Amino acid sequence: MNLASQQALTIFSKSSCCMCHTIKTLFKELEVNAVVYEIDETTRGKETEKVLARLGLSPVVPAVFIGGQLVGGANEVMTLHLSGSLIPMLRQAGAIWL
Template sequence: MERVMSLASQRAVVIFSKSSCDMCYTIKTFFKELGVNTEVYEIDEVPRGREIERVLARLGLRPIVPAVFIGGQLVGGTNEVMALHLSGSLIPMLRQAGAIWL
């Protein structure tokens, strides 16, 4: 758990992803189009990726990826990010985390 939380707090926006996941690709593209510089960990390609996957599962993520952290806090997956965006809460959250300056 400590390793995941440490990785999640290294940048304003951190995404745990799998290289073959379509929704992961979608969420990474979405943040890129918003001008957010994310840190992405492809858990199927990094050492100890299975351990990260188990931790994300323990955090209650279903599906496990994409797992988005903003300002070191777990936001959730694609559905949660899109719900925040549609409600108008995502951009202020990204500003507060220092991810964007718009």
């Protein structure tokens, strides 16, 4: 949680996850600089995965935090984007200036 609270946009991901790739691509196309933690490539990845699971995420990745607040996974992010709510959230968090 401390890692996510320090950035406007934080994504916990696994390098082999296709939905993680999709979410990272979405934010890249929106020209948002995200801090991405590939939990399968870190020494504390299993510990991070357990914390994300305790937050109620299933699957645990991708896990997206905007302004330090858990938004959710791919379904929640795409729902926000399609409803037009994602970009205002990113602006409010200081992650985007479009």
